[in-house]
Amino acid sequence: MASSAAATMAHQMPPMSIPPMPRIRPPRMLKGTPSPNTNPQPPGAVPPNRWWVQGKWRNPASNASKQQSQTQARQVAKALRHETHGLDIYAYRHVRTNQVVYSLTRTLQEGKILKQLVFHGKKTVPAQIRPDMWAPYFSIHFPPTPTGALDGLFAFAKLRELSLQRQLSPPDDLIRVTQEDIDVIKSKLGTPVELQELAARDRLEGRVPKLGEILPKKLHARRLMDQKATSVADAAFVLEWITAGPGPLERLTELAANRVVKHNRRTKRARRRINQIREYEGAEEEKIQDRITLALDKKDPTDKSHLPLSPKALAQMSMDLHGVIDGDRLIEVENVNELREAVQQWESFNEVNSKNLNMELWAKRQYVGREAERKAIQEWFELNDAPMTEQGSVWKDVAEARTAAFSEFDEKEGKTLKVDVSDKEKPDWAENTEVKMFWSDLNDGLFASAWPKNVVHGSLAPFGVAKALPPGRPQMFRGRVVGEVSSKSVHVIGSGADDGWMPKNMAKASAKEPEPWTKPPEEDQDGETGQGRRRDGQEARDTTTDAAAMEAARRDAELQSPGLWGRVRGLFGGRKQHVV
Structure with missing residues (x-):
């Protein structure tokens, strides 16, 4: 009895849950820790x-x-972009809202684009980027020099800042209701008769805004997101700012001197920290150069630690970086060799160091230049409301004031550089300030009131193409190898329509221009032009010739016709008799 009670009691007790055992994860491996996965390739067969x-x-x-091949392809593409970082700026426009975003690559990168979209209300910022909703708008290309890269990064930062400032702190006239806005809202409410009925019933209150008040929420967001015209004006303003600044060689000299002065003012502890950072940056630069060699140099057949780049990865890099595919590598990558030569020329020309620079005099000279620029800007805006007018721009006055201040300072105080570099040969790009702009529609450039003289405009290719080296003798264009088109994509922004990369027959869709105007022929006393008389005479001769030919053909047909009985004999297998 007791045993049966004990057995039934065990089944009647509720089951007790056992707490889960915590999972003990191994410690995360720190960066640089030796691992079997990072062992180098062993020697031998x-x-x-x-x-x-x-x-x-x-x-x-x-x-x-x-997985290793995909990771390696991403690293190589990123390393190649790092080589020409800042030389190109690409603008994309949303086809519905006219939002404009800027990118340093030809392809849209979602993480970079979403950061530029400002929240203006519900459904104004998408969860992800749809490439089919963004169209190429324009592109800006700086010369392949160290100064060009600095100017490109400066322009990229200022374009984003101006776009953000206009959306977060818009001008008052941009967000106020105008009569045109009222007319548009009324047209959506109904016909004039329906509007009269609504007004008679007092149903228009709150539905039609008043003139001069703040725009409604949706219209306010739509107005701020429309940056099609303002982005062009911003580009012209920033390029004028860069053009009016110091020249390429002067700017690099100023940058090098400022670095020397700043480093001299650091403490010993700060210098040690900076030296450690420089060593780390040097090691990272070596890694980047090693990755670049995977795409540009021929492979060592004994090196099996680096997988070959896939054809898909090579095609993508060819579209993005404009390099010709030669087997499993790229050749003639745009701007890479030119930029390396420019850097070497600058390093051989540069004489700025702590021994050759008078640091106190240099700091005083920089202060004089900044004061002259500040006064010029203040005087300009005392007379003008806008930075650019038909008479000129604020940056031209700033450049003139800075040049005059530096000339006066050098005459009084002397040169800041102890070494005379006037006898040294200047680099080839010392006076190269040309900037190229390619447009999907050249008429969009008219949104800006004026452009700097050093900006060259052209048409933008409708899509991006990848090129491969043909099996025969490669063609040459402006001293560069030109391959054959192997693939294309509309999701990659193209280059210039006439720069040699895009074939002319494929770029015609984006370069449709009206036929050139020709002077009409002059009329004589009878009111008929000589061209018209020649055309009439030619038409008369053509008509006579055609009539004679038709008559001769009819006679030949009648002579060669077998007649009725001949056709009947032909039906029964008889030979057709030609009437002569």
Whole structure:
């Protein structure tokens, strides 16, 4: 009895839940910690059809090899972009809202674009970027020099700042109701008769805004998001700002001197920290150069630690960076060799260091220049409300004031650089300030009142193309190898329609221009032009010739016709008799 009671009691007791055991994860491996996955390729014979991936010889079709190939392709593309970082700026426009965003790459990068979109209300910022809703608007290309890269990054930052400032702190006349806005709202409410009925019933109150008040929420957001015209004006303003600044060589000299002065003012502890940072940056630069060689140089057949780039990755890099595919590498990548030569020329020309620079005099000279610029800006806005007018721009006055102040300072105080560099040969790009702008529609450039003289405008290609080296003799264009088009994509912004990269027959869609105007022919006393008389005579001769030819053909047909009985004999297998 007791045993049966004990057995039933165990089944009647509610089950007790056992608490879950906490999962103990291994500590995260710090960066730089030795790991079997990072072991280098061992010396010796290489197994056939195997690659050294994650510390083992693996099949190229394995998941580890595929993952390593994708990671390597991203690293190589990023390293190549780093080489020409800042030389190009690409603007994209939303096809519905006319929002404009800026990018340093030809392809849209979602993480970079979403940061530029300002929240103006519900459904004004998308959850993700749809490439089909963004169209290329214009692109800005700076010369492939160290100064060009600095100017490009400066312009990119200022364009984004101006766009953000206009949306967060818009001018008052932009967000006020105008008569045109009232007419548009009324047209959406109904016909004039329906509006009269609504007004008679007092149903228009609150539905039609008053003149001069703040725009309604949706219309307010739509007005602020429309940046199609203002982005062009911002581009002209920033390029005028850059053009009126110091020249390429002067700007690099100023930058190098400021670095020397700033480093001299640091403490010993700060200098040690900066030296450590420079060492780290040097190591990272070596990694970047190693990754660049994977795309530009020929592969070592004994090196199996780096997988070859896939055709898809090469095509994408060819579209984005304008390089010709030659097997498993890229050749003639745009602006890479030119920029490297420009950097070498600057390093051989530069003489600015702590021994050759009078730091106190340089700091005083910089202060005099800034004061002259500040006074010029103040005097301009005392007379004008806008930075650019038909008479000129504020930056021209600033440039003149700065040049005059520096000339006067050098005459009084002397040169800040102890070494005379006037006898040294200047780099080839010392006077190159040309900036190229390509437009999807050249008429959009009219949104700006004026453009600097050094800006060259052109048409933008409708899409991006990838090129591969043809099997035969490669063609040359302006001293560069030109390959054949291997693929294209509308989601990659194109280059100039006539810069040699896009074939002319493919770029015609974006370069439709009206036929050139020709002077009409002069009329004589009879009111008929000589061209008209020639045309009439030619038409008369053509008519006579055509009539004679038709008559001769009719006679030949009648002579060669077999007649009725001949056709009947032909039906029964008889030979057709030609009447002569």
